Amino acid sequence: MIRTTNFNAGPAALPLEVLQKAKDEFLDFNGAGMSVMELSHRSKEYDAVHQHAKALLKELMEIPEDYEVLFLQGGASLQFSMIPMNFLSKEKTAHFVMTGSWSEKALAEAKLFGNTSIIATSETDTYRYIPCISEVPSGGAYLHLTSNNTIFGTQWQQFPDCSIPIVADMSSDILSRPIDVSKFGIIYAGAQKNLGPSGVTVVILKKELLSQENEQVAKILKYSTHVKADSLYNTPPTFAIYMLSLVLEWLKEQGGLSAIAQRNRKKAEMLYKAIDDSHGFYRGHARTDSRSNMNVTFTLTNDELTKSFITKAKQENMVGLGGHRSIGGCRASIYNAVSIEDCEKLASFMKHFRESV
Known part of the structure; x- marks a missing residue:
């Protein structure tokens, strides 16, 4: 078979070595006599996969101890709502840097829950560049940005320093370069570009933010719910997390x-x-x-x-x-x-x- 050269924006190319390993283990995962897709998410066999994926992500990204790593569902699109639902209110303001369609969608959702402010935008030039930020107002709920913009082909070269939590949608460039995780309050990313197949969303959350959660949120939409349950509150996308672990192994092997x-x-x-x-x-x-x-x-x-x-x-x-x-x-x-x-x-x-x- 001749492999197609895949330049799709997402779901995107996966490493051939990862696909081959998944193929070899597809019917019998680690001697279980069944596929990883068939394993109970409460089983010790699946728990080993789950913990391995978390540990590898922490290692590769050098995630500090005061951060939680969650494997959720709903893609970045759910995070557009879930973040302001938990951390924004009518008494607070979330600040946005507008660099394309995804920041527009994140802003639209945030407006449903509290005050918003656009502090920089490149919209008038068809989002051809990442705008400069002269100053980030203090006292806001958070500053939201999209680290890489798939549609317009722009990427942050350097992240801002500010006194409020930075919330970053890194769906399309997470794990593509080293970053200082400690600069961010929340990093979130759909998996289907650099992390693995579609179906799982990685959220990296500073623990101190959990004390600021809005109590009037449905239990399944609260980050603390998923932290307490180790991302197992409901049945997680087990096969996608397994594939994520294989991609992380491959990435480690690449250096x-x-x-x-x-x-x-x-x-x-x-x-x-x-x-x-x-x-x-x-x-x-x-x-x-x-x-x-x-x-x-x-x-x-x-x-x-x-x-x-x-x-x-x-x-x-x-x-x-x-x-x-x-x-x-x-x-x-x-x-x-x-x-x-x-x-x-x-x-x-x-x-x-x-x-x-």
């Missing part, structure tokens, strides 16, 4: 976050060079100082060329290169599991396509 960050920079530089050397044939959407190492977005001179580019790329066994419907053009999502060779193949195709028209 951890410093090594993967170096590889991700190399991959991105390769594609941005193909854009910059094209004399305007390809035009990057993101401003150069805000370019993402996860999602490379670009346009061609017209829609017909774009369609031809995507069609011919598919003929070369490369898929997922269409841009988001809101801005069009093209997008190569080059998450951790996308190899250097995959990016070399795309960069070479971009050059040959440009020369052929």
Whole structure:
């Protein structure tokens, strides 16, 4: 079988080694005589998977002891609601940095629960850059930001310092580079880009925030409920968590976050060079100082060329290169599991396509 070169934005590519190991263990996990999907989430066999995934995540991200790690469901979209539901009220203000569609959705949900404020935005320039923050007001409930923007291809290069908790949606670049977890109050991420398959959401939460939870929230939507139950209050997405543990094992084998960050920079530089050397044939959407190492977005001179580019790329066994419907053009999502060779193949195709028209 020839593997397709997968540039989809999510669900996205998974490491081949992970898929092969999951295949080998699919029918009989560790001698249990059944698949990991069939194990009781209360069994000692599954508990070992659960704890292994937590321990690996803490190790790779160097998560401090005063943080909880949760495996939840509902994707980042549920976190858009669950965070203000628990930590915002009509007496408090949550501050937002607007860098794209996901921050817009997070803001819309927060408005249902309390006061909100936009302290910086790049909306008027089609979210081409990460805006500068001159000052974060003190006394707010939290500052919300999206660390990487899949649709527009922008990424925070440096996170702000402020006196209130920073809440970060890291769905599309978690584990792609080292970060200082202690700068954040809450980090949340849907798994389907760098962590594993869709179905599980990782939440990293500073313990001291639990004392600030709104008591008037349904039990299943309170973080303290899931902390007390070790993410087992209801049946968790056991297979997705198992796959997450395999991805984390693979990431550790690659040399951890410093090594993967170096590889991700190399991959991105390769594609941005193909854009910059094209004399305007390809035009990057993101401003150069805000370019993402996860999602490379670009346009061609017209829609017909774009369609031809995507069609011919598919003929070369490369898929997922269409841009988001809101801005069009093209997008190569080059998450951790996308190899250097995959990016070399795309960069070479971009050059040959440009020369052929």
